[in-house]
Amino acid sequence: MVKDWQVRKRRPVRRKQVAPLLSALEKNLGIDFNLEGAFLEMAEYGPWNLMIVNKEPHAVEVLDDDDNKVAALTLRGLLANNSEKSWLEVDRGAIPFLMNGADCMAAGIHAADTAVESGDLVWIRDQEHKRPLALGWACMDAEEMISATKGKAVRTLHWVGDELWSMEF
Template identity: 40%
Template sequence: MAIKVKKRNFLKKKKIKQIKSELGEYGGLLENKKKVEILEAEPNSFILVDGEPYIIMIDDKAFPTLKAALANEIDGKKVTVDMGAIRFVTNGADIMSPGIVAADDGIEPGDIVLIIDETHGKPLAVGVSLITGEEMVENDSGKAVETKHYVGDDIWNFEV
């Protein structure tokens, strides 16, 4: 699936403020940036920060991209998976409870979470939590996080 660019415009301060509040703790990605643009594309639009795709709009909801997570220190909610889960995560699989070794306190269903690996702490995916952080670690079966963007997908390979 290729990403087709339609148009590119600068965002107004009001729209930037709205997206920052949607992103919650990931809103810092838009702090004091010089150029914030929207790149309208099919199937998903991007928010470019200084020319880099830092935020993706999926189903009209803003998510940080993995490139943004790697380029910035993000203080968002994190879910740590064991090394055996990495192969599945990088193929786009949803995150299952048995593969989770740790989850930040305060994760609630519907929260945007960053999936990181156990050894290096590097971001592997961005998703939406389906259960609380406590349940992710305690449960020994079932889905815990719905994956929205992962290393190696079209978003990861997207170049402006």
């Protein structure tokens, strides 16, 4: 899925202006942001809102199927801030497909956060190194993903190598 989106309305912001986004991230992913002395910016990227920290996109607000805003870390944000919530682990065979933007199939998933439910925004990591590979919407519950041998488990939104990953400011 190639996105022809442009970064628009990029502007510097103060921490208190992104406080609602930060509190949503802390609630959803259980992380504590340390943004002391960081240069914060907000921008629009298609229908998404980006939070840019020190010229790297670290967080994004996306719309779910009901047009509600959901906050998540980008893959660069996940690399900078370790999260132990809303994750799935895939085997080595799934990695090349995920790096090309494919949806994640249940056959490749070997472990998951047990709190993941269908419709949640989840991040996918590799089984060996625990590094983030993709971000997407869960199509199944965690137990179903682990036990299923076929079917789509995650609808991918953002992956290593896409436009958002390659973005430089």
